Amino acid sequence: MVPPTYIPILLFYPTSDHQRVQQLKKSLSETLTRFYPFAGTIKDNAFIECNDDGACFIEARVSCLLSHILNEPDHEVLKQFLPINFESSEGGKGCVLLVQANYFKGGGIAVGLCLSHKIADAATLSTFIRSWAASASGSDQRVVNPLFDSVPMAPPKDISVDPPSVEMKVYKSVTKRFVFHGSKIADLKVKVANNFVENPTKVEALAALIWKCARKASRVTLGFSSRPSAFYQNVNIRNKIVPPVPNGSVGNFVGSFIARSEEAAETDLHGLVAELRKGIEQFTSKAKRVPLSEDISVISEPQTAAIGFLSRDDMDFYVCTSWCRFELYEAADFGWGKPMWVSSAVPTCNNMVILVDAEGGDGIECWIRLNEDEMKVFECDQELLSYAAFNPSVWKTG
Structure with a gap:
């Protein structure tokens, strides 16, 4: 019933420690072994093929200072720090999880995540970030073991709904x-x-x-x-x-x-x-x-x-x-400390x-x-x- 979109989130850090990005990638792989469906592909709007295709990780260099972005946040600018258009229909059939690490001129990192809304909500995104950050920072006691227990609660069934024909008006x-x-x-x-x-x-x-x-x-x-x-x-x-x-x-x-x-x-x-x-x-x-x-x-x-x-x-x-x-500030410490700003994009x-x-x-x-x-x-x-x-x-x- 969920539209094929992504849930976007941006995490901003003032750190200049770009050396930890390799650890960011390594810990993402480790985290995906626990959240294994996020490394698969959604099929037929009904199930996830756990083919281990993996998540997408993009690195980008930003030719301005982090302060220029955060002095007056603009949503059109912020969207550029995400790995994909969060309204993309790929959220219903393509890569489940995409990450973009943005390195700012003079220091500073923004981590942009897009997670398919087909299989996750904001609470799930928060759980994933908490577990990934724990792995990246070496805080094993903070690692979250996810629960995949929704099938017994809501077994697969035909829940298709024929919505009325809707002509959406377009506004600027x-x-x-x-x-x-x-x-x-x-x-x-x-x-x-x-x-x-x-x-x-x-x-x-x-x-x-x-x-x-x-x-x-x-x-x-x-x-x-x-x-x-x-x-x-x-x-x-x-x-x-x-x-x-x-x-x-x-x-x-x-x-x-x-x-x-x-x-x-x-x-x-x-x-x-x-x-x-x-x-x-x-x-x-x-x-x-x-x-x-x-x-x-x-x-x-x-x-x-x-x-x-x-x-x-x-x-x-x-x-x-x-x-x-969801305590996103507390959850998202990848070893650089808590983010200075969290935005839902x-x-x-x-x-x-x-x-x-x-x-x-x-x-x-x-x-x-x-x-x-x-x-x-x-x-x-x-x-x-x-x-x-x-x-x-x-x-x-x-």
Whole structure:
């Protein structure tokens, strides 16, 4: 059911120790013996041929300083540090894992990874990076032994869905980065708390704010006083299904729910965060009702509904993926220390939001892709900017 794309991630290090790149390659080979499907090839959208073709490893030299990239991160520039276009259909039939090591003029390394979304989610990518980094740095006690236990949970079956014919409208879109510091998120959580959601998570609070400001930008741009909208939120289902599976389980353990806002008037943050909480609670309740081995409708139905929403031009539909809580900074120490910046690269489609923990774990970085006219309104929204910093520098001196 997953589109043939790659999950992209970029890890930036200020190190000048290019000598360790050989160790990077050697440890990648060692790690692939444990994550052996990543060295194979996807066949017929149904299984992986473990032919040991291997992962692709590319080395690139960058003719500018690392500081030039990190002073003002630009998603079009960042994509060049990845080994393949992450929207490539090769993600469904070609190389499962690709890596690109980028060496900057004057020192600094960026490691770009693309892992096929057909067989992995962000949690699996995090598990792989943690195990690879442990091998590269010689920290054997940190090596993760992956679990390939999804087949008994969801045996192969015909789960093909005939989606409705969808004519996707093409917009000229732009992607921008906003950073929410921990103190601002704490203030926002206090503001959005209500009788229904007394203690909202930081992801719920941020999602509600972004949803509200994006809806507002759409209405202003289109000239509507009211317009229904929906917010599609991806969910890591490992601890939400019966029986639950460990975090080290390899696969695409992703579900989703859709929160709706049909009110004619501008919905406040309290109402939106309540809709988001209701969505996750309803999803969790249904996921725990029947094992996936018997019924996968908890996963397939929201996807089918999303395809229908995408074809409508009388409402706004947003997609949100959260990479928070994967501890990517702690996981990605290849012997150079923790990365100075972790980026999920870029959203893959219009009206998409990606949330990633900022360094230190308290803050969150948000990448959002909107059509050009709506972004001009969104990025000037004073309520948004009272909590967010627009594309601050990542580069640290001293």
